[in-house]
Amino acid sequence: MTEAGLPDHVDVLIIGGGISGIDAAYHMRRCRPNSSFAVLESADAIGGTWHTHRFPGIRSDSDLFTFGFGWKPWTGVPIATASEILTYLNEAIDENHLRDRIHLGHAVQSAEWSSDTKCWTVTVATSDDAAPRQVTCGFLWMCAGYYSHKQGYTPQWPDMDRFEGQIIHPQNWPDDLEYAGKKVVVIGSGATAATLVPAMTPSAGQVTMVQRSPTYYYPRPIMDDFNQTLSALNLPPEQYHDIMRRKFLHDSEVTARRAREEPDALAKDLLAGVTAYLGEDHGLERHFSPSYPPWRQRVALLPEGDMFTAIRDGNAEIVTDTIASFVPAGLRLGSGREIEADIVVTATGLTLCMFGGIALRIDGEPVNISDRVTHRGLMFSDLPNFATVFGYLRSSWTLRADLVSTYICRLFDHMDALNADTVMPRVPKTHGAMPLRPWIDPENFNPGYIMRGLDQMPRQGDRQPWIMTQDYFQDRDDFPLADLDDGTLVYR
Numbered sequence: 001m002t003e004a005g006l007p008d009h010v011d012v013l014i015i016g017g018g019i020s021g022i023d024a025a026y027h028m029r030r031c032r033p034n035s036s037f038a039v040l041e042s043a044d045a046i047g048g049t050w051h052t053h054r055f056p057g058i059r060s061d062s063d064l065f066t067f068g069f070g071w072k073p074w075t076g077v078p079i080a081t082a083s084e085i086l087t088y089l090n091e092a093i094d095e096n097h098l099r100d101r102i103h104l105g106h107a108v109q110s111a112e113w114s115s116d117t118k119c120w121t122v123t124v125a126t127s128d129d130a131a132p133r134q135v136t137c138g139f140l141w142m143c144a145g146y147y148s149h150k151q152g153y154t155p156q157w158p159d160m161d162r163f164e165g166q167i168i169h170p171q172n173w174p175d176d177l178e179y180a181g182k183k184v185v186v187i188g189s190g191a192t193a194a195t196l197v198p199a200m201t202p203s204a205g206q207v208t209m210v211q212r213s214p215t216y217y218y219p220r221p222i223m224d225d226f227n228q229t230l231s232a233l234n235l236p237p238e239q240y241h242d243i244m245r246r247k248f249l250h251d252s253e254v255t256a257r258r259a260r261e262e263p264d265a266l267a268k269d270l271l272a273g274v275t276a277y278l279g280e281d282h283g284l285e286r287h288f289s290p291s292y293p294p295w296r297q298r299v300a301l302l303p304e305g306d307m308f309t310a311i312r313d314g315n316a317e318i319v320t321d322t323i324a325s326f327v328p329a330g331l332r333l334g335s336g337r338e339i340e341a342d343i344v345v346t347a348t349g350l351t352l353c354m355f356g357g358i359a360l361r362i363d364g365e366p367v368n369i370s371d372r373v374t375h376r377g378l379m380f381s382d383l384p385n386f387a388t389v390f391g392y393l394r395s396s397w398t399l400r401a402d403l404v405s406t407y408i409c410r411l412f413d414h415m416d417a418l419n420a421d422t423v424m425p426r427v428p429k430t431h432g433a434m435p436l437r438p439w440i441d442p443e444n445f446n447p448g449y450i451m452r453g454l455d456q457m458p459r460q461g462d463r464q465p466w467i468m469t470q471d472y473f474q475d476r477d478d479f480p481l482a483d484l485d486d487g488t489l490v491y492r
Contacts, residue, residue: 006103006124009136010036012412013122015108015356016143017041018048020389020401022089023069024143025098027405032412038135039098040124042107042356043149047089050082052149055170055345057199058082061191061301065244066252066396073241077222078248079303111140112361113384118421120385138421141408142388143401144356153449154346158325165330165342170196171350181205183340185331187323188347189215190447191300196347198306201315208317208339210331214290215297219273219305252395253473256295263293270294277308287318295394297447352453355388373436374458375425375488376479377468378404384424393445395472403472403479414484420491427466428487434461439468 012035014024021039028037045051050058059081060067068074072092076084093099105127112121119136126133152171160167168174170192180203186193189211201207223231230243258266274288290297302308310316322334330341360367362383372380377400378387389404391397415423427434439457440450460468465488469475 006038006040006106006135007036009119010038011137012037012139012141013120013135013137014039014141014143015358016048016145017043017046017102017104018050018143018145019067019069019089019398020143020145020391020404021048021102022046022092022098023398023401024141024389024405024408025101026069026071026092026096027409029096029098029101031406031409035412037101039102040106040108041102041104044105044127046093046102046104047086048145048149050085050089053082053171053173054175055173055192055196055199057195059195059303060085061195061298062396063244063248064088065241065248067398068241069398070245070402073237074244075237075240078227078244079222079301108356108358110359110361113363113386115363115384118385139385139387139412142355142358142386144358146352146354146390147350147449148353148357151351152346153349153351153452155348157323160326162328163326163330163341163344164328165344167344167346169346169348177343179204179343182342183330184208184343184345185210185339185341186345186347187211188349189213189300190347190349191298193347194300194302194307196345197316198310201310206317207310207315208319208341210319210321210323210333210339211287212320212322214286214288214320216267216270216290216294216299217274217288217302217307218270218299219277219302219308222303249472256394256471256473259293259295266294270299273305274308277305278312282311283318283320287320292446296445298394349447349449349452352449352456354456354458360386369458370456372458373425373427373434373466374439374460374468376407376465376482377460377470378407379425380458381425381427384422390468392470392472393440393447393450394470399472400475403475407479407482411484415491418491422492424490424492425465425488426490427461430487431461431463431466434463434466436461440470445470 012028014021014037017039025039028035043051060079063078064074064080065078069092107125109123109125109132119138120140122135123132124135152169154169179200182204183206184200184204186196186209193209197207197209226247230240274284311318324332324334327338331339354369372383374380377390387408389401391400436459438454439460460466
């Protein structure tokens with residue numbers, strides 16, 4: 001809880017105290033000094049993902065020069081631990097005097113828009129067991145992410161109840177879990193599994209990663225030659241951060257282009273990174289060669305190739321197979337092999353949950369967000385005074401959060417100039433029966449956690465501004481120049 005109490009009414013209510021919410025608060029403080037705002041966070045601490053996830057070795061899989069804020073220099077190593085990220089976020093809050101605007105232990109249950117009052121009425125439950133209270137706001141800014149922080153996704157395999165050991169999802173990691181000397185099976189092959197395996201091998205008796213299908217991995221040094229050279233120059237933090245940020249953005253742009261134009265060559269380069277650590281005879285085709293082109297799903301980063309090193313040194317094993325069932329002592333695979341386990345970690349993804357699971361209503365009618373069409377990936381058709389942050393899935397989340405914040409503050413300024421209280425996207429009749437597509441194009445990006453929840457997500461159209469691009473370099477050029485009077489936004 002903060003010392004300052006939550007007002008009964010604010011101009012802008014920001015939901016979520018993670019990276020997106022902090023960025024939104026910063027821009028409100030800087031760009032809208034005369035507007036009142038508050039940030040509501042359901043947890044007892046800021047940080048979002050970096051507070052929720054506490055499994056061994058947890059780290060960023062994006063570089064902090066682009067994952068960090070453009071307005072807060074990052075001067076550490078590119079890949080950071082969760083504790084380092086939390087320290088950075090708390091510094092950002094305190095340096096910009098945002099602490100008094102953040103209200104911890106405030107979980108939003110529902111929000112209802114009234115066309116009469118032109119306000120959202122938000123029902124908030126607090127962690128002090130008091131009765132839920134209601135606050136109102138002129139604009140609702142959702143920064144709660146896209147997955148449930150309460151429970152991750154664990155598939156249901158046959159006979160899980162027969163297993164005599166522990167089954168744990170990384171999102172709900174017990175603080176007191178003892179795994180020293182024990183046999184651990186990690187199910188999954190994404191970034192979380194790739195983090196857990198090398199983190200657990202020094203203490204665990206045996207670590208086996210079981211994957212249904214391979215993932216692309218990118219081993220890279222924690223400090224490359226460019227980073228080391230630049231660090232030695234003792235540049236001012238802002239200058240160092242800016243150069244490194246530009247460098248990583250350039251590298252990202254080159255990789256994105258190669259994924260589009262020469263996917264086979266990019267795949268070959270990624271697989272060469274595997275053989276550099278494991279050699280040619282370590283099941284390259286079976287264990288490390290995905291059936292999809294690079295970046296159809298996220299590439300898992302391996303600092304210093306740590307997971308490969310654990311496998312090479314015999315401290316970990318990778319198995320590619322299906323799971324037929326659990327048995328009392330472990331798992332039985334589709335091949336018939338049984339793997340003994342004391343602990344099974346289901347690194348099997350997230351449970352999709354748009355807007356933090358908050359129930360939305362307009363004038364008493366429930367809002368089904370899957371019926372709405374996105375406006376630039378941040379607003380939705382016929383949903384007034386409402387915006388959300390949905391970051392990039394291939395690039396750093398924060399890059400889009402910052403673009404959204406800048407856009408929304410510019411929109412507020414435009415509303416002031418028009419003397420408008422409300423803004424609402426609406427598909428013009430001139431667009432006719434515009435074809436609608438999924439929020440995320442499965443032919444472009446199709447990780448399991450997105451595919452499982454695609455029917456819960458909004459739609460996108462076939463033309464701007466009704467497209468969710470997921471392309472930072474396009475958005476970086478388009479957002480600042482977006483026409484706020486193009487006929488797709490209704491002001492009143």
